[in-house]
Amino acid sequence: MPELPEVETVRQGLAKWVTGRRIDTVEVRHPRAIRRHLPGDVHFAAVLKGRTILDVARRGKYLWLPLDSGDAIIAHLGMSGQLLMQPAGAEDETHLRVRITFDDAGPQLRFVDQRTFGGLSVSEDGAELPREIAHIARDPMDPLFDDELFVASLRRRHTEIKRALLDQTLISGVGNIYADEALWRSQLHGARATDALTRPAVRRLLAHVRDVLGEALVAGGTSFDALYVNVDGESGYFDRALNAYGREGQPCHRCGTIMRREQFMNRSSYSCPRCQPRPRQPLR
DNA sequence: ACAGACCCCTGGTCGC
């Protein structure tokens, strides 16, 4: 559940379910799920046993769970990762990768991930922002996000605007769907040059990013199928509100022109040919 | 600094 609204939905659910609980056992079912934990699966399990989870925090699309030991569990969902709360008796999911049980009778935490692009690891600095994710910028919903710093940094870049929106070191939490949605709302083509945008134009774009993320969060995220669910296995419903993503061949909700799909960074980009004309000058 | 290629995976869908 790759982007901010989906990850934040998971964070909120997790916080409710695991805060204050003490870890009993950790079972790593697939080594790839903890590949970022360099000391390996035995260490991963040992260092977590007996630890109490203090909180569930988020930076961009990363989650981290500070522990009473000063360590933190870092989690990234990748393309298909899920963090699910399940009763002990529930049947194992096909793509169950890691199981964490607690020393109470409550539900266990499961990391399920079909494509295994996501994963868990343990960081030694859980009291602060873990150094492993310190390169990730604040997200635009963060009260400490600095709008003017973002506007200035973006305009200093010489790159395409969609590329900048997806750069997690500049602004975090935005992925392919919400980038396309914000660009549609801003009536900007993703190939527009960052350094050719005016300050007000970047501020408007940022406002649209914030709006679309906020609306999607209220809706519980965007889910196309059962792969994208919250910790209770429920889907969000923001997909009904999409104006750009996945709408190739359908009429633009603003002007009726047939929406197009283009390849960009080896991903699909959706836009309206009329509202979001390609820039006349390609980036050079 | 930045672009681009390539890597990591599984599974659903579509056309033949």
Next chain:
DNA sequence: TGCGACCAGGGGTCTG
């Protein structure tokens, strides 16, 4: 039914 091609919302690393 089977098969191959293509698609999928992530990000990390390396090269130029």
